[in-house]
Amino acid sequence: MKNRTEILRALAQDEDDRLLLARLLDRLDASENYPTATRFLSPRERTLAEDAVRLAGAASRCAFFGGWEDAERTVALLFPGWMDAADAAAAAPIALLRAEKSPADTLSHRDYLGSLMGLQIERAMVGDILVHDAGADLFVLREAAEFLLLHFDRVGRRRITLSEIPLSELRRAETAETSGEGSVASLRLDSVAALIFGLPRAQAQEAVAHGSVYLNGRVCLKPDHEIAAGDRLTLRGKGRARVEALGGMSRKGRQFLRFTRSAP
Template identity: 45%
Template sequence: MDKSKLLDRVSGDREDRLLLAKVLDRAEQTRNRSIPTYTDFLSPQQQMLAVDLLRLAGIGETSYTVLGGYGGAERNILLFLPEWMEAADAQTQSPIRLLRASFRPEFHLTHRDFLGSLMGMGIVREKVGDILVGKEHCDLAVLDTVAEFLLQNWDSAGRAKLQVAAIEPVELQVPEAACEMIRDTVSSLRLDAVVSTGFKMARGKAVALIESGKVQVNWRECTKPDKLVEAETVVSARGLGKFELTEVGGVTRKGRISIVVKRYI
C-alpha cells in the first residue's frame, strides 16, 4: 500500500495527515539510512493513530520505542531503531531533556501559566512533553533542540520569576493527579450510560456528545453510543476532560450494574 493510501486509511483530518506523514518519514529514514530517528512529542490520541499507521505499513512494534522522559508519561515520542540497535540502548539515543523551573510558592502557578509562557516564547507544543506542576517548581520534558534555549532564556511564567535548571530522571517529581471517585449504578455498560455518570450529564446529552465525534475511548474516537466498555477503559471528551472506568461490580437487585469512575479534575 502506497503512502497516500496508508494516510487515507488512518488520518481523520488534514492536521492528523500532516503529522502522520512525518511519522512515516521518520520510520523510512531509519530503515533507509540505518540511523535512529524520532518524532516530536505526540498526544495519546496521536500515538494511537501513529501505531495504527505503522501497523498498516508493516512496521512492527520492535522497530521503535516509546519515550516520554519517565514511566507513565502521557505525551511521548517514538524513537525508531535501526537493525543494529537494541531496544535496551534506546535511552542512550533519547533526545529528551528534563528541566525544572522553580518559583516562589505564593504565585500558585498552573499548567496553563507554564504552557502559555512557553508558547509566548515561540516554543511549539510538539517540542514539549508532560508539564508537571508542583507547589514550588514545574518539571517538564522537552526535546534537546529547545532545551538550551529554555535554560538560557526562560525566566518567567505569569507574574512569577523562574529559575530553570536541567535535572536527571531520578530527580523528576510527578504530582498526584487531582481526581474524584464516583460510584453509581448503570443499566448497562454502554458508552452513553458510562459517559452520563463520568461527566455527570443526562443520558440524552451523553448520546449527543458521542455522536458529535467529541468522545474518545482509550484515545480513539468513538461515535457509537451503544459501544460496550469495560474496566480500565479511559474515556475523554473535548472540553470536559477525562475519566477512567476503574471498577465494574455486580448486579443490584434492580438489575443495574455498579461501577466506580475516577474522574480527573
C-alpha cells in the same frame, strides 16, 4: 500491509494530517537502520500515528513515550527490528526541566505554556507540564532544552529558576482524586463516561463524536466500545478517570462499577 499512498488516503483528513503522516512515514523508513523519534504528539495525533504504523505493518517497531507512564503527550519512537521498546525509550530525545517559583506566586498550566509559546517554542516541542506547589515539571524535546535553560526565566511577570533533572525525579502534579461508584445499563463508552463525569448520556455521546474522549490514551470515536476494568478515560476539560473494578448486576440488569477520578 499498505503502501504510503494508501495510508495517506485512508487516514489524512486535511493537509495538517497529511504532513504529519508523511513525516512519520519518512522516519519509519529511516528507522529500519537506526532509531528515531517524532516530536510530541497530541492524543489525536498519536491515534493517527498508531493507525499509520499498523497499516504499514510495522507496529512491532514503534512505541510511544512521554517521559512518564501517564503521559498525555508522547513521542513516537521508531526503531529497527533488532531493538526493543525499552531500549528505544531509554534513548528517547526527551528532557525534564524543573521550574521553581516563589511560594507567593500562583502559576497555572496555561501560564507556563503561554510563556513558552511567547519564546516562539513550537507546541510540538513541549510535552506534559505538571504543575505543583513549588512550580512545575516540564517535558521538552532535548533539542529545545538548552535554549530554554538559557532564556526561560519568567512566566508572565513572575521570575522562575529553571534546571534540568533526571526523568526519575519527576514530581507528580498534585491533583485531588476522588472515588465513586454507580451502575450503567451497559458498559458502552458513552454510558460509562456519562456516569463518571456526571453528564447526560446525549452529552457524553456528543463528546465521543467530537473526539473529546480518550480511552487508554487514544481518541475513541466509538460510543459503543465496551469498557473493561483497568481502562483509563479522559474527557477534555473534565479530567481523567480509571475504572477500578466491575461489580455484579442489579436485579434490573444494570452493571455496577467502581472508579477513581481526578480533576483536569
